[in-house]
Amino acid sequence: MEQLKVKIGKLILENPVLTASGTFGTGEEFEDFLDLDKLGAVVVKGITLKPRDGNPLPRIAETPSGMLNAIGLQNPGVDIFIKEKCPVFLKYKVPFIVNISGYEEKEYGLLAKKLETVAGVAGIEVNVSCPNVNYRHGMIFAKDPLAVSRITRLVRKNTKKTVIIKLSPEVSDIKVIARAAEEAGADALSLINTISGLAVDVETRRPKIASIIGGLSGPAVKPIGLRCVWQVYNTVKIPIIGMGGICTYEDALEYLIAGAAAVAVGTGNFLDPQSTVKIVDGLKKYFILNKIKNVAQLTGSLRLFNN
Numbered sequence: 151m152e153q154l155k156v157k158i159g160k161l162i163l164e165n166p167v168l169t170a171s172g173t174f175g176t177g178e179e180f181e182d183f184l185d186l187d188k189l190g191a192v193v194v195k196g197i198t199l200k201p202r203d204g205n206p207l208p209r210i211a212e213t214p215s216g217m218l219n220a221i222g223l224q225n226p227g228v229d230i231f232i233k234e235k236c237p238v239f240l241k242y243k244v245p246f247i248v249n250i251s252g253y254e255e256k257e258y259g260l261l262a263k264k265l266e267t268v269a270g271v272a273g274i275e276v277n278v279s280c281p282n283v284n285y286r287h288g289m290i291f292a293k294d295p296l297a298v299s300r301i302t303r304l305v306r307k308n309t310k311k312t313v314i315i316k317l318s319p320e321v322s323d324i325k326v327i328a329r330a331a332e333e334a335g336a337d338a339l340s341l342i343n344t345i346s347g348l349a350v351d352v353e354t355r356r357p358k359i360a361s362i363i364g365g366l367s368g369p370a371v372k373p374i375g376l377r378c379v380w381q382v383y384n385t386v387k388i389p390i391i392g393m394g395g396i397c398t399y400e401d402a403l404e405y406l407i408a409g410a411a412a413v414a415v416g417t418g419n420f421l422d423p424q425s426t427v428k429i430v431d432g433l434k435k436y437f438i439l440n441k442i443k444n445v446a447q448l449t450g451s452l453r454l455f456n457n
C-alpha cells in the first residue's frame with residue numbers, strides 16, 4: 151500500500167513498522183509465524199566486535215505490564231555474524247538493519263567499517279544506550295552529548311549506509327542528546343531503549359535478575375517513549391523511529407501522532423509473534439477509513455488544546 155511507504159535516511163520502507171533490536175533475533179526465528187517481507191524493516195539483535203556470552207542467568211523477569219531484561223548483548227561477534235547471518239538477509243526483500251554496540255568509542259567505527267561492504271545490510275542502528283553492560287566509564291554513552299556526537303561522527307565517517315542513533319530516555323534532557331546526534335550526521339533516531347529497573351523475589355530476597363538491575367520494556371514504558379518522541383520531534387528535523395510498549399496498531403498510531411516517522415515493536419513480539427504484521431494490517435485499515443494519504447500526514451499531528 152503506497153500510503154504506508156516511509157523514507158528513513160536512504161531507505162524507502164514499504165511501511166513504517168520495524169522490529170526492535172534484541173526481540174526478533176535475526177528474523178529467521180520468526181519465519182514460521184509471519185512473512186518478513188510484510189514488514190517495513192527488520193532490526194536485528196545487537197552485535198559487538200568480539201563474541202559475548204551475555205550476563206549470568208536469570209536475566210529476564212516479568213513485571214506489571216512489562217518485563218525486565220539483562221541479556222547483556224549475547225552475540226557471536228561481528229565476524230561470525232557477517233559470515234553466517236548476513237547471507238540469509240539476501241533471501242528477503244525487506245531491508246535488514248544491524249544494531250551495533252561498543253565498549254570503547256572506536257569500536258563503533260570499526261563495526262561500521264566491517265559492515266559497510268556487506269551485502270544485505272541496509273543500515274546501521276547505533277546502540278549507545280544499552281543499560282545492561284558495564285562500559286569502561288560505568289556510564290552509558292547516551293548520557294553524554296559529546297560522546298554521542300563523537301560516536302555518530304565515527305560511524306558516519308565509516309559508512310554510506312543509513313545511520314540511526316538509538317537513544318536512552320534515562321537522561322536529564324533528551325533534546326540535547328538528539329540534537330548532538332543530528333548535528334554529527336545521523337540520518338535518523340531510534341527512541342527509546344529500555345529503562346533500568348529492579349524486581350525482588352520476596353521469598354529468597356534476591357533480585358529476580360542475576361545482574362540485579364535490568365532494562366524495563368513493554369506497555370509500562372509507553373508513556374515515557376511517547377513523551378521522548380514528542381520532545382525530540384519538536385527539536386530535530388531527521389526522522390524518528392518510535393518504540394516502547396507498542397503492541398497494537400493503536401499504540402503505533404499514538405507514536406506516529408506524537409512525532410514518529412516509523413515505529414518498532416519489541417516486547418510485543420514475545421506476547422504475540424505476529425504483532426508486527428497485525429499492526430501493519432491495522433494501520434492499512436485506519437489509513438483507508440480515515441483517508442490518510444501518507445504517514446507524514448500523521449507524524450507530529452498531535453492536536454494541542456490551545457489550537
Ligand SMILES: Cc1cc2nc3c(=O)[nH]c(=O)nc-3n(C[C@H](O)[C@H](O)[C@H](O)COP(=O)(O)O)c2cc1C
Nearest residue numbers: 170171172196219277342343367368394395416417
Ligand atoms: C530481551 C531484549 C533484548 C534487547 N536487546 C537490545 C539490543 O541488543 N540492542 C538494542 O539497541 N536494544 C535492545 N533492546 C531494546 C529494544 O530494542 C527496545 O528499544 C525496548 O525494549 C523498548 O521497546 P519495547 O517496549 O517494545 O520492547 C532489547 C529489549 C529486550 C526486551
